[in-house]
Amino acid sequence: MAQTRSDSLKTAALLFLVVLIAPFIVNCFFAYPQTDDFMFSVASRDSGFLKAQYDTYINWSGRFTSTALLSINPLVYGSLTGYRTVFAVVIAAQIASLYLLAGALTRDVLSRRERVLIALALFFAFLDQMNDVRSGLYWMAGVVTYGVAQAMMALWLSLVLLLHQDRHRNTTHLQGGVLLLSLLLGGTNEIALVLTVFGATLFLWFRYRATGRVGLFHVGTLVAALTGGSLAALAPGNFARMSGQYHVQRDLAVVAWDALQASLASMAVWVTTPLALMLMAAVFFAVTGRPRLRAALSGVTVPSALLILFLVMFTSFLVPYWATGSYPQNRVLNMIYFCFLAGWLILVAIIAAGAGEAVVGSIRNVCSRRWGLLTAGLAALFSIQSSNAVMVSRDLASGLSYRYSKEMEQKQSQLTQDPCDVCTVRDVVNRPASLYFTFLNPDPRHWANRGYAAYFRKSNVLLATDQAGRPLQ
Template sequence: MKNMRISTWFKNPDNRLILLILAFSTLLLPFIAVSFFTFPSTDDYCHTLAVKDLGYWGYQEHYWKTWSGRYTGTLISATQPLIYESYTGYKIAPIVLLIVYVHAFIYFVRAFTLDKLTRWQTGLFAFLLLFTMLAEMPVISGYFYWYTGYYYTVADIGTLYFFGYLFRNYSKISRTNIAAMCFALILLVGMNEYTLVWLVILSGSLFFFSSITRKRIQWKELILALVALTFGILSVTAPGNFARAESGLYPTPLKYDLLFSLKNSFLWSIHNFTKMAPTLCLLTLVLIPYAARMYHSRQKNEFRFLFIHPAISILIFAGCLYLSYFPSYWSIAEPPNLRGQCIINFWTLLGWIFNVFVLIFWAMEKHDIKIITHVGVYKWVVGLYFLLLYSGNFNYRSAWSDLLTGRAKRYHEEMISRTEMVLNTKDYQIYVPKLKNLPYTILMPTGDMDPAWASVEKNNGCAEWYFGKKFFYK
């Protein structure tokens, strides 16, 4: 009788939504809570000082010529709260990003499924995507808590909204839709080189294969492809990219070595994909019934974006994934940094989802294969796996640990004490206490360097330049 009451309670849609709200809250709680202890670090001080010295637009010109072609990224990194002497902004920003990140996933899922799923199913879909992404991030700190790196995070959020808008309007794209998507492409391509690679290839593939399938040039898709390609070239050929590559920061003879870049891009893409594979495979057990339901509930001209031959879709996905690593190996002979890998993992997740649905639609359309529309007993397997993943995953464990042990709070107190000491000391040379508390959730690991204020000899000494003093750590 008790089991029957539990089963009846769970079948109630309102009760299921309550469970989802609790699940989202539990997932986000430690990450939002530790946001209150975030502090500016490393490059945040450099960008603040540059904007103060050069002005907002002077800063854009300077970085375009000397460091980076990420024309949208520099617009973001130049909005440092420290420019206005605000430390509170560094605590508010990650909270806002986390909340918007959740909304972006929900928006994406609703558009991708064209609202064919129930509210409970849509929420669960979005929750599993968010859960997977947070678990598979190689570094949480540089993605959500480092202000200078927000052009990575904002790019992924913008990508979710972009594709959500595209899927929602795909059956009948108007001129207004094209204009809006072109504007979005211009902004997204200028965020970072990883987003650039994916969007340029995907928009070009959309035009090429749409034209081949319909046996005539698809002008709207061509416009999107040309916009992405034009601004991609503009970003890649910026003088700042060349200046950074030749700056001496990466003094290796393997730069611009084609064979080295091709080989290592392939090996590293396989290496990182296999890390995500177990979680993606378990996630697929939930996606397959959802795809089958969507196929059966479709109306005329709906889900046209999923009716593509899986060989083409998988080839494009694999090609994009491989090429994501090439720019890094080509320019600096190293794999992408951890923040860049976060973006690659993000695209891997989206690409995997898309291909699962393409395969299911193709199997049901071309071969009339009967596919289950309910997870059935597999839901317990999936549930157990994600529960074990949550309890053992470093990102989730460290977030709770940083919060509950007080490590994040003590770190914040140390940084306040450091800052006050520097501001109140007139001497040029200052002995700064080494950090005793290193919360991995909000502070990027830097080996033997000080993760918050590196010295002049290490990591350019941004804090030293900002405060105009020389630090020695004791």
């Protein structure tokens, strides 16, 4: 009877999380391409895939994995529906990668339903409190560069853990997957590059500590990560872009101090959000209540896990500070938050696994179910004021996302059918807060105009204005 009741509660929780995540997925199908989406698509469409890779690598960026994916995105082939579907696919891939990670961390002690529950809960907390949902979910350039990298990193860690834990799973296929991901992750973005090299180094070190020797595969993983990272970091396009956009020369000590302050401040904020506190409590009691789960998580000490999490956070902030001399952009913060949330919950699980029976018993006596439900309810109320889920649901329920989609499709139809060489387009009336948006400018030299013009094969596309220079709607 108790088991049946527990299963029913888990099923209800799963359905509730699906309902909470569903608006984010539905909103994908009202997004519209902006800025870099057009530019990457035009480069591949007009020059060909290989030429686009070469030009980007030489003149703009060393992110060879992200560039390759952007060069085959559905916009290249004129599919707006495919463009929108990609966002939903990436969301599904991130959830699937977290599901695999939950299984690898707990050594399959959890049931499939429990792993799905963990993956959905963690991912909803990320969605709801991420810094910028617009560039994180509904902008192709941001999603491919950072969202895909997040899924790849979780998959990489899952495969590494599985290979380390179980000899029967140490197959050529899994090893090949780790090596390939180690190489490709360096070409997604700079944070993934550094964290993959860091993770491969830790993998090598822990293997040596455990066995007293280092295998060829472990060395190969680090070599693959370094190779991918070198290909990305040493690309001529990086230096060309840096010289054109950033003229920052700062002392390493200053950069490190800024990164340290930013990482500590961000962790203090993120760890005290209501959803994070709820997840921490759920993870702690789930682990302490199951001896097998505690045993599965007992391999890493709390100081080691805490040090690793701190280094991951510090490094994640150090990279953008070193590259640009400023605080990370919103889409970068999204990825850092994703890494922190997953890492923090893993740390909480490790702390719970190391807690003694006396400690566990006293905490469970104090924290009764009644107080737990009251705390969860209050936390949910406090989280509403900064909830992305509320914002996205509001845009959908009001019809604003739908009207925006129709308005943008109408403007696309106008540009496609109008024979004008230099076209003018009226300003956008409907602007959902949840969807990424950077529109045209009256200045014919503005960079956003170039993307629209090139994609629709025009000499230029301008924002229509009245005689006073005010945008016309």
